[in-house]
Amino acid sequence: MAETEAGRMAPDYLDVLLVCSSPVNVSPSLDLHHEVTDLENEVRRAPIPIRLRRVYPPTIRQLERELSPNALRLRQPKILHLLGHGAEDGLWFEREDGSGELVKVAQIRQTLQDSPIELAIINACWSGSGRVVSLCERLVRDGVVKTALGHERPVADVSAIAYAQRLYEQLLDGYSVREAHQRAANYLAEEGLPGATEVQLVGDADLRPAEGLAPGARTGRVEGGPPVGLPDLGYFCGRADEYLRIANTLDDRHQTAFGIWGIGGIGKTHLTAEIARRNGWRYPGGVAWVDAREVTEGTAAGVLRAALSRLRQGATADDPGAGLLAVFGGEPAMVVLDNLETLPPEAAEPLVRFVEQMPRNGSRALLTARVGLAGFERRKCVQSLPLTRGLDDYNGAQYAYRVTVAKGVAALRNEPPRESKEHRVEGRCAQISRRVSGHPRMIEVAVGMARHGMDALDEALAGLTGELADQLQDLLATGLALVGEEGQRLLAYLPLFPTARFTPEEMGAACQAAEQFRPAHPIRAATVTDRAPAETGPLSDVRGSDELPAVAAVPWLPSALQQLERAAFLDHDQTTQVYTFHQTLLEHAQHHAELPEEEHTVAAFGLLAFYARYLDANTDNYPAIDRCFGNAMALMESV
Incomplete structure (x- = not known):
């Protein structure tokens, strides 16, 4: 005043x-x-x-x-x-x-x-x-x-x-x-x-x-407002019944955990993030989000240690489970443990034991995995929800249209979903959603394919058979086949980034190292008109950037990034200048597009050199470090 x-x-x-x-x-x-x-x-x-x-x-x-x-x-x-x-x-x-x-x-x-x-x-x-x-x-x-x-x-x-x-x-x-x-x-x-x-x-x-x-x-x-540190996954729609079933257990002090299980891309992470974002006010002790893919120590102890350090910055403990229980005992808090299927099977038992030991004071653990943790269902203090279906007709069509607008797909943009007199949702977006049973990840891939023409999309959708998980793999393969040569070439580098996220500088360093190792690739360099628009954001705050490998050093990389983003295989955060991709794309790349062993090794060492310079140049710039810290730690651990 x-x-x-x-x-x-x-x-x-x-x-x-x-x-x-x-x-x-x-x-x-x-x-x-x-x-x-x-x-x-x-x-x-x-x-x-x-x-x-x-x-x-x-x-x-x-x-x-x-x-x-x-x-x-x-x-x-x-x-x-x-x-x-x-x-x-x-x-x-x-x-x-x-x-x-x-x-x-x-x-x-x-x-x-x-x-x-x-x-x-x-x-x-x-x-x-x-x-x-x-x-x-x-x-x-x-x-x-x-x-x-x-x-x-x-x-x-x-x-x-x-x-x-x-x-x-x-x-x-x-x-x-x-x-x-x-x-x-x-x-x-x-x-x-x-x-x-x-x-x-x-x-x-x-x-x-x-x-x-x-x-x-x-x-x-x-x-005020929701907790920070949660993934921003964009538009959330549908799932009202599933959301309310979980939310209505949060006041039950006899419960300590809720597990959400389902196939890849069905929406487990999105639903869990929405629960955490809307209910942070219940947890004065804080909300911590841990993606198991980003934990270099791929064990239950590693995941719990990461949760402890995020709830209490810098906190360490010989027994991270005991440390977390002490935090929970002080005041109610929430931890979200996502993508637990990436941990070895033996991680299930200590995680189940941990949630059983949690204090009955309103603290909560949310867990996601493709299959339920062994022994989880036998505990009286937990509940679980298998996500076995996609979005309903209305919300699936709305989601498809949101992806259409975000990716600028002209073939669908001028035809928003509409409701008939019989209250049936109509339009191409509704047709896409129905054909893939409302599976969110398949909707994204299908919308990206529409950029190449409706005939190609219709043919791909007509050929889908079998279980949803198999249909997703088939649609991924078909959609990626429509991506330009540069985009397909970039797929081989995705396994270098186990956190399913990367910065342009990181990717540039990996590609540049591999390019210098092998003879010139027959793919032409991107022309000025091919390249993605110049990006703006916080990169000017990153010190030492003039010494780091530039995206421009790999002429085909801007086109590759643009192709995969426009096809809905990559998402780009304009604020942080970070690209993210879905676990299902990472798995596809690991099985179908990985670099030859020698090139993979050279690219990995190129990344290590990049991380050494980058982290040295930004020792006190925590937002800059956060952009690539998970990948850097995972790579150093693997080496």
Whole structure:
């Protein structure tokens, strides 16, 4: 706080409460997590005095707590920002288990009555509509808030977040709500994003929420929200029944663990990540995510040691299981142990013994594997769920369309799923999902194949027979055969990265070493027009990058990365500049495309030299080290 001329204390920050609600059983599923994370990251980086606090969990009860007298002694929020589903007579909040609760207008009005909230921003599809007396109008009319902004019709998630980012920037520059709103809408139009004309302003358009802030530059702050360190797997849809079955066990203190078993690519990791992300508020002791593929010591002790160090940074113990149990005994915590099928069979017994010894205080372990751990089902303190089916028709079609948009597949992009009068989901995305039984990984591969023409895709889908696991392998092989020569060539290098992730620098180092070892490959070098667009991100913060092998040293690599990404075999995080791929692709490469032994050895030693220079150049740059630490440790352990 800074003192004003009148002797009052001016606030240091414009306080905003953010409710991001996407109940798992309300359709269509909203893709809010990734966009809200982007908004939060922008706030953290921006030199603007805004303090964004997530209402977490996004329940009406938690919003009431955030506006209670005790909470208001700590902050005076002037803006309430709600993202989610609207209905004719209210807004959808979540219950603690993640299911939906339709909160009526009267209850929302009562919750906000006598609060310091001046501006309500409501990104719900009907909130500015004239079909009913909208929530915006009622809040302003009843004197609950001075001003409200609401969307008249459904708006794309990315548009809602982009609008919010620009709106806050303008408000903090001192503009009125009217001026900030107009500038944010103009920004959407200039960027070609939909929704520029859909936002309705109600009430005092001259309101300036940032008026009276203490002078001086301050970096934005973000408070509350889901735990960090969880994998960002993108759009989550369907699986409401499975999600709620697991979530409804989390309050049972007699339970200690839940196992999720199923074939590769069926969605075990995605479901588990969603459970951890939405329920982190239950675990004051923290949430730790461990992918068994990234643990260099491929044993039960190694996995538990990794979990201990992530719950308590830097913690070590001769007996990591005992160390974890001590942490759990202090306050409830959660550990997620993913991809346990990569451990040897003898790891099952100590892991089962560990979950049986966990304190009955609400702590929880979530485990995933392709088959259940031996002896797990005999314990009374655990439950398990076999994932044996894919997504239902509706959600499978929605997922296929989301992948289509993300990968820019023109053959499918102009045909979103639609519902017939008989309530049957129609369209090419729905057909793809049905043909692969809603298997998420197969949907991704099939959408990538559509880039090569619908005839090729139809032929591949028509030839699928047998069990889902066999169909996935056949579809992978067919899809990879359609990828360009450069992309197929890159497959041989994937087994060098057991964590199923790599940076462009790592891959460049491995490829460059192998290229120097063997005669020139007959594949032509990529031309300028072949290459992937120049990337932007945090690489400029990586010290010593001028001494590291550049992607440009391997002329065909940019095209290879682009081909595999566009075909949905690679995912690319623009922020960290890290590529990830699915375990099923790694296994395919290990069996069908691995480098000859001598070239593999040369590439591995090229990587070792790269890691030595990279880690030396970034000894105190932990975000840079995290980009390749798992691969570096795994390679050094293997050597």
